[in-house]
Amino acid sequence: MAVLAAEPGAAARGVDWRHVLKESALAAFIALMLTITMVGLRTLDSGGSLIIETRFPEVAVAVLLVFLGRFGLVLTREGMPLPVLIGGVVVAAAGLFLPLPATVLRVMTVAGGIILALRAGWVLWRHSAVTADREARDLAMDRVGASVQRVTRYVAPLAIAFAVALPFIPGLNDRSSIDIATLVLMYVMLGWGLNIIVGLAGLLDLGYVAFYAVGAYSYALLATTFGWSFWLCLPLAGVFAASAGLILGFPVLRLRGDYFAIVTLGFGEIIRVILLNWYDFTNGPDGISSIPRPSFFGLATFTRRPGEGDTAFHDLFGLDYSTVHRVIFLYYLILALALIVNFFSLRVRKLPIGRSWEALREDDIACQALGINRRNIKLAAFTFSAMFGGIAGSFFATRQGFISPESFTFIESAVILAIVVLGGLGSQAGVVLAALLLIGMPEVLRELEQYRMLAFGGAMVLIMLWRPRGLLAHRDPTVTLHGGGRGAKAGEAVAAAGAPAQ
Amino acid sequence: MLLNVAGVHTYYGSIAALRGVDLTIEKGEIVTLIGANGAGKSTLLMTICGNPKARQGQVTFDGHELTGMPTFEIMRNGIAQAPEGRRIFPRMTVLENLQMGALNGDPENFDEDLRRVFDLFPRLRERQGQRGGTLSGGEQQMLAIGRALMSRPRLLLLDEPSLGLAPMIVKQIFEVIREINKQQGVTVFLVEQNAYHALRLADRGYVMVTGQITMSGSGRELLADPEVRAAYLEGGH
Ligand SMILES: Nc1ncnc2c1ncn2[C@@H]1O[C@H](COP(=O)(O)OP(=O)(O)O)[C@@H](O)[C@H]1O
Ligand SMILES: [Mg+2]
Numbered sequence: 153m154a155v156l157a158a159e160p161g162a163a164a165r166g167v168d169w170r171h172v173l174k175e176s177a178l179a180a181f182i183a184l185m186l187t188i189t190m191v192g193l194r195t196l197d198s199g200g201s202l203i204i205e206t207r208f209p210e211v212a213v214a215v216l217l218v219f220l221g222r223f224g225l226v227l228t229r230e231g232m233p234l235p236v237l238i239g240g241v242v243v244a245a246a247g248l249f250l251p252l253p254a255t256v257l258r259v260m261t262v263a264g265g266i267i268l269a270l271r272a273g274w275v276l277w278r279h280s281a282v283t284a285d286r287e288a289r290d291l292a293m294d295r296v297g298a299s300v301q302r303v304t305r306y307v308a309p310l311a312i313a314f315a316v317a318l319p320f321i322p323g324l325n326d327r328s329s330i331d332i333a334t335l336v337l338m339y340v341m342l343g344w345g346l347n348i349i350v351g352l353a354g355l356l357d358l359g360y361v362a363f364y365a366v367g368a369y370s371y372a373l374l375a376t377t378f379g380w381s382f383w384l385c386l387p388l389a390g391v392f393a394a395s396a397g398l399i400l401g402f403p404v405l406r407l408r409g410d411y412f413a414i415v416t417l418g419f420g421e422i423i424r425v426i427l428l429n430w431y432d433f434t435n436g437p438d439g440i441s442s443i444p445r446p447s448f449f450g451l452a453t454f455t456r457r458p459g460e461g462d463t464a465f466h467d468l469f470g471l472d473y474s475t476v477h478r479v480i481f482l483y484y485l486i487l488a489l490a491l492i493v494n495f496f497s498l499r500v501r502k503l504p505i506g507r508s509w510e511a512l513r514e515d516d517i518a519c520q521a522l523g524i525n526r527r528n529i530k531l532a533a534f535t536f537s538a539m540f541g542g543i544a545g546s547f548f549a550t551r552q553g554f555i556s557p558e559s560f561t562f563i564e565s566a567v568i569l570a571i572v573v574l575g576g577l578g579s580q581a582g583v584v585l586a587a588l589l590l591i592g593m594p595e596v597l598r599e600l601e602q603y604r605m606l607a608f609g610g611a612m613v614l615i616m617l618w619r620p621r622g623l624l625a626h627r628d629p630t631v632t633l634h635g636g637g638r639g640a641k642a643g644e645a646v647a648a649a650g651a652p653a654q
Numbered sequence: 655m656l657l658n659v660a661g662v663h664t665y666y667g668s669i670a671a672l673r674g675v676d677l678t679i680e681k682g683e684i685v686t687l688i689g690a691n692g693a694g695k696s697t698l699l700m701t702i703c704g705n706p707k708a709r710q711g712q713v714t715f716d717g718h719e720l721t722g723m724p725t726f727e728i729m730r731n732g733i734a735q736a737p738e739g740r741r742i743f744p745r746m747t748v749l750e751n752l753q754m755g756a757l758n759g760d761p762e763n764f765d766e767d768l769r770r771v772f773d774l775f776p777r778l779r780e781r782q783g784q785r786g787g788t789l790s791g792g793e794q795q796m797l798a799i800g801r802a803l804m805s806r807p808r809l810l811l812l813d814e815p816s817l818g819l820a821p822m823i824v825k826q827i828f829e830v831i832r833e834i835n836k837q838q839g840v841t842v843f844l845v846e847q848n849a850y851h852a853l854r855l856a857d858r859g860y861v862m863v864t865g866q867i868t869m870s871g872s873g874r875e876l877l878a879d880p881e882v883r884a885a886y887l888e889g890g891h
Contacts, residue, residue, distance in 0.1 A: 520729075522758075
């Protein structure tokens with residue numbers, strides 16, 4: 153008995169190596185089973201016949217990596233983060249300098265080593281076990297979120313000023329930088345739009361791209377068929393997408409939780425399949441090309457030689473013709489559109505309807521007991537969210553000049569959702585941060601493009617580990633009483649609740 | 655007669671949870687409903703609110719038929735509920751929670767109602783900027799009741815407000831319920847497993863067993879009843 157009693161203490165200090173090895177070996181075995189066919193065998197088309205090429209070194213390296221990774225994670229858990237930190241750095245360095253059979257493996261080795269080192273470093277820094285109390289972590293996170301929120305109040309105007317000045321900052325005002333910034337802003341807008349339904353109302357919409365597609369196609373079709381101007385079609389695209397949201401919302405919003413998510417996922421796909429197959433109307437997989445570019449608010453066009461009766465932008469302002477003008481104009485356009493969505497979200501939170509969305513997210517049943525018409529409230533969230541998605545879609549169409557169903561796959565929904573979740577549900581600043589991270593980084597590091605999904609997965613895993621509720625998850629109260637909280641003051645606070653506070 | 659429940663049957667799928675419930679509440683009363691876990695007490699409160707709907711029977715409030723009305727409409731017509739398990743909004747502040755309660759009311763009344771709730775529960779005034787989820791259990795219950803009061807109900811439905819609270823806090827809560835009733839004239843329908851406190855507070859009481867009312871009488875009568883004592887007051891209070 154005495155021996156038995158002594159054992160737990162010993163186990164806490166020493167490490168059960170056999171167990172650690174067994175766990176790592178199991179992970180490696182699973183990796184082997186997965187990679188041996190997916191990575192190890194490749195079919196090649198050689199003169200009309202298929203031959204199988206083997207790539208076993210890759211498999212070996214992958215399995216070894218998984219083994220080491222698991223080993224490091226378990227050791228970190230068992231309270232030995234320092235050796236793991238060093239090991240991670242060594243592995244990352246080895247990945248950089250050793251000859252490896254493929255670039256993918258190099259990237260994976262380096263990334264794996266770094267992630268492992270970060271993980272161990274985090275534990276060291278926190279001086280606590282990885283299994284730290286979840287609630288305490290949540291609270292700490294909320295504090296981080298709260299301070300970020302406070303800082304946001306000052307940073308947001310600066311960020312907006314920076315965004316406005318960007319096309320004139322030397323070094324950043326070349327065409328490709330502005331293009332990237334435009335792309336990021338598109339996702340910021342989509343993220344903010346989706347945030348209304350997912351972040352505020354708490355309904356997991358996996359088919360947001362459907363509304364993006366409706367907006368894009370409605371502009372493309374209206375413009376190419378009837379020649380309607382962008383400025384007329386932009387609000388119309390919003391209306392069409394909102395109507396789509398309303399129609400889809402009616403049957404879907406009866407469902408809850410997972411069912412809702414699955415059905416929205418289905419709707420996203422249905423829209424795409426319709427676009428693909430309704431050839432007479434949508435031109436099917438060929439897509440719609442020569443979508444007109446927007447004019448300068450109907451006053452001037454961005455062409456070198458304007459047609460009869462048109463004015464050219466550069467003539468209007470006495471500038472030399474440059475193709476960058478349109479790029480900059482599109483940039484400002486999406487900046488303005490995104491800010492409108494943001495402004496809407498911030499304002500609506502202080503109105504009864506926005507408050508009800510948040511209440512719905514917090515407790516469905518309580519809302520019912522308070523006499524909230526849940527169906528209408530949800531429908532409103534769905535519709536607004538869809539509307540902004542549609543507007544973003546028509547921007548997408550006019551910017552690309554060409555759209556096809558391929559642009560509206562599930563991956564697109566996933567990316568937008570990832571931006572919202574990564575940023576911290578309901579956090580406006582978080583969306584910007586996550587969009588910069590997920591869209592901006594791969595664009596800046598062009599060569600990493602094909603590993604975007606990898607970076608994606610890696611980022612998601614990291615976030616889920618350290619910030620299960622998103623980078624900047626924090627909810628700011630929308631109303632506070634100042635002073636002693638006498639009733640009269642409450643009235644003022646409620647009256648002032650309409651004023652933006654962020 | 656403020657509320658009349660007549661021959662109500664409610665089902666969850668094919669399972670009957672209420673089997674012909676008759677019950678009346680007069681204006682200005684505190685009426686309590688006691689019964690064991692799973693007897694159907696919460697189901698009755700929810701049926702009054704219209705979700706689930708009664709499959710048979712009638713619920714009338716102040717002469718208007720409620721049966722068949724959607725829940726949100728019922729809850730806008732002078733009935734408020736502090737549901738079982740409190741169900742406050744955890745990430746919203748105390749003040750925001752109270753605002754949610756006043757959502758369908760006249761904004762003109764907000765200040766006055768808020769003051770009234772804060773006077774009933776001074777603790778809430780102190781904590782108005784705090785997140786609901788970080789309140790203690792007793793404070794959360796106060797908030798749930800306060801939130802329900804913000805809509806100026808004529809009938810207040812309380813589902814096990816004493817659940818999981820320390821005896822001291824339970825006493826406080828019950829005192830406030832009396833105050834709400836006596837000073838503000840709100841009729842209270844109190845569902846409780848804590849039979850002793852509930853029967854002492856109530857003007858009248860009903861006992862529910864497996865979806866049916868088996869006994870009714872004044873609070874005092876039921877407290878003295880040997881059957882009630884054996885079933886619900888066994889082993890002291
Ligand atoms: N949502 C539900 N779905 C199915 N059965 C339920 C549901 N809610 C309650 N019941 C059943 O109805 C009966 C009465 O439950 P309830 O009204 O919650 O009892 P009480 O509030 O008296 O404890 C129980 O048998 C319970 O299992
Ligand atoms: Mg109950």
